Amino acid sequence: MKLTNAIAVDLGASSGRLISGTYDGNKIDLKEQFRFSNLPVQVINDLHWDYMKIFQEIKYGLNMAKRDLPSIDSISIDTWGVDYGLINRHGQLLFAPHSYRDTRVDDYEALLYDKINRFELFQLTGNQPAKINTVLQLFADLQLNPFLTNEIKHILFMPNLIGYFLSGKAINEFTISSTSGLLDTVSRKLSSEVFERLGFKQEWFADLNKGGKVLGQLLPQVSTEINLTDLVQVITGVGHDTASALLALPVAPEDREDIAFISSGTWSIIGQQTAEPIVTKAAFDAGLTNEGCFDGSNRLLANLTGLWIIQELQREWSYKGELVEFGQMVDEALSETTIGSYIDPNNEIFAAPNQMEEKIMAYLKATQQKLPENRGQLILLVLESLAFSYKRIIEDLARVTGKDVSVIHMFGGGIQNSLLVQLTADFTEKEVITGPVEASVMGNIVSQLQVQNLLSTADTKDVMVHSYTVDRIEPTHVPDLNAKFKKFQSVRLQHKVDF
């Protein structure tokens, strides 16, 4: 069989990467071609995607891949959820897209929920109302700039915006759209009710694609610039990084309701695959949300501030001249014992960038807990707090779905943190199966092969089993686990921490 070389562009907050996947009919070999930093840029009061740099880096990375591979057959992009770009009737981007950590939404949250209250919005769309959601960001954009209503021709989610830059074709994909808070829970198409009540126009999000599509060839403006003569197909594959990672699980679709997953990266996403969205009061109260999978099925999950806290600590320390690698951070934590203090990683003070160490200290003081005496103790308490959050959410999921799971699949960059993985197994008292690190990339490649009919859904599990190995981590006994968990829960519920 002819080898197929696909390029996955995966845009995460820790980095953007171009990774090639070479498929021989039996397995996919991944090879990193290029990695670049992907930090949002603060301009006075606004936090933006650095989209021009990103696009330039993608072109550069494609040129690197072209030198390495005999041919490049296709490319597709996945990113984190919710963010978007506005295109005018001349096909131009109106503003640099905002990052979901931008604060312009703060002034419009109450107004939005006056029009549709939180629980109603949850029932209408399946998405847990959150500050980051597209629905609130777009509502804020239109309140701030009413003229946009007449200017917008297309709204494209970030993977689809970059796909547009590469192909000239404007189309949105289902999985990334399903993070927006704009799709109807039942039809999984745009919600007429939400659009009417908020004054949004459905035509802005025309051509919502389910299952992926070949958009066409790379634009000549791009291929000429980077001297690429291959006929590269630009594909709208799986657009959302979490949905992408799930495509790469070595578990058949019919066996997925019996496992939980943890996607561990900048965010921690803890969930279970379900046939349909679940929008009960119990799901709402537990802070769960519903997002779409590439095959149209559903994920019930919690989006939790994850290793973002560790990334921010690392970034801050490096600005102070103390460069600490992630591996060293884990070693420092491993050399300490627990001080029994915890934070709630999902407290909103930790979602914003900057001053992470100070915010953790403020949280510990506000909840009258012991303060860490060194960096290792600080890192350890963050990781323990994350693992206790996973335990809490896994228990909530079991209550809501009525299915207790015995195995957790954990994937993403965070599985390189052996301490976090062991704590997850220990605190949840469940077996944890880890792999792969580049789960979103693997799923992105799988989706490109599926769209081109080179790989069937039925064969995907076997191809995944041949493509990477997994590790199995058994729980070890933690003395006083219940008492520690109880303490974590109690500090978590003391919600108001001023910073």
Ligand code: ADP
């Ligand atoms: P995303 O794509 O969401 O930005 P990744 O899946 O790449 O994130 O995961 C990034 C996280 O992985 C980092 O925040 C870091 O905590 C963790 N990580 C990366 N490399 C290592 C390592 N060598 N040891 C421990 N943790 C690591």
Ligand code: LRH
């Ligand atoms: C994880 C993720 C998550 C949220 C957030 C904005 O990378 O996609 O599912 O949507 O980013």
